[in-house]
Amino acid sequence: MRKLLAAAAVALVGAAAAWTATAVLSDSGTGTAAPTRAPAPATAEITKQDLVDTQTVDGTLTYNDERAITTDASGTVTWVPEEGALIRRGRSLLKVDRKPVTLMYGKLPLYRTLERGVEGPDVTQLERNLKALGYGDDLTVDDEFTYATYLAVLEWQEDRNLEETGKVDATQVVFQPGEVRVGDVKATVGRKAMPGQEALKVTGTQRLVHVDLDTDEQHLARKGAKVTVELPGGERVKGKITEVGTVAQTSGRDDDKTTTIDLDITLNKKPKTKLDQAPVDVELESERVKGVLTVPVEALLATREGGFGVEVVEGSGSRVVPVELGAFGSGRVEVTGSGLAEGMKVGVPAA
Incomplete structure (x- = not known):
């Protein structure tokens, strides 16, 4: 990170080279400031603030949540939804031989035929959806496919123009966690549908x-x-x-x-x-740092020794103070150096 910030600073310092020569530190190598010299053409304040480095x-x-929709329905595709359509519980995902494949809510895929005598969490999912859609006044939502479940399925199949068998399988229903948005329609009207074939790409709505x-x-x-x-x-x-x-x-x-x-x-x-x-x-x-001294990036000077400095302006003169760089963000850079304090003025290129 520090190397990256230094590289960015070097590029900006190059742009500022027109207003000042390379900073000259004392020959002693102790990091003391150079003698007073003529002030910079413009100044900016050293501020103490939080700094956020962004990229x-x-x-x-x-x-969110892209996934494929498949069905066990066989025949000719006679209707498909438009891309971008929102499909809710009880609505059609597509139609094969004019028979709808219906969306119901649930996390467990429909992996077997649901009929009288069957028990399990997939039965619970089906009964919960039938209830939500207004079927089965006498239906109790549990894990048993009872006669009441059978009657509710018959009523639902009649309304959906499906063969009234009292059984539900993957040719009729697809379970998904919730409402879906159609992303990409793989099936086309007139095309043959086959079991396990991808029909749609759908996503969540977020x-x-x-x-x-x-x-x-x-x-x-x-x-x-x-x-x-x-x-x-x-x-x-x-x-x-x-x-x-x-x-x-x-x-x-x-x-x-x-x-x-x-x-x-x-x-x-x-x-x-x-x-x-x-x-x-x-x-x-x-990177985010709190309560650090900062200067505009254009205030940095490349020093003869290979580091950086800032020109501190005091009265009618100025001096170059060597600095160590820290975090960078929003056009400012964290600096540490001997004698630097909030409110001091540093040289910058003229606007």
Whole structure:
């Protein structure tokens, strides 16, 4: 980090070289200041403040929890939803031979046929959904597929224009944790559907920002750290890092490979833009220090000995004081040096 900050400072010092020559420290090498000289063309105050070092990386505005939807339905696809559509419990994910494949809520996939006599948590999921959709006045939500469950299923199948069997399987229902947003439609109208074939890509409804973070910048990836995201159109939204990948991924050609880790950021408020996969700028905090002396970066002078100094302006004269650099942020840099204090004036290039 220190090397990175020093490199940034060197670049800015080069831009300021027009107003001052390289600082000259005493030949004794003790770090004492050079004799008084003519003051700089402009000055700025040494301030004592908190300093945040930030770095901006590229990200993508997307949605959480992408996953694939498959069904056991066989036949011809006769209807599919539009990309971006929101699908809630009891609504159709697609239709095969004009028969709907219905979304119901639950974490357990429908891995078997549910019918009278069957018991288990998948039965509980089904009964909970039937109740939520208004079926089965006499139905008790438990883990047993009873006659009351059978009657509720028959009523539901009639309303959905399905064959009234009293049984439920993966040709009729797909369980998902909650409401889904259609991301990518894999099935097309007129295409043959086959069991296990991917029909849709769906996501959750929460907006998030995804970053493929270079492993060289892994120090920026702190779960819970606050970030600022600049969205298309200039909107800026606060957020925090909620997921940090643990597996590095390598991409690119042999002579130009990039190794990254996944970073997911949750936004504090819903952004105005409706765009998906939109490019964004993500401002990450890499270091935060409190109550340190700071000067504008352009106040730094490159010294003959290879370090840095600042020109302290006092009355009609000035002197160069060698400094050690610390954190960098918002155009200022932390400095420590003999005799430096809050409120002192340092030389900067003329505006």
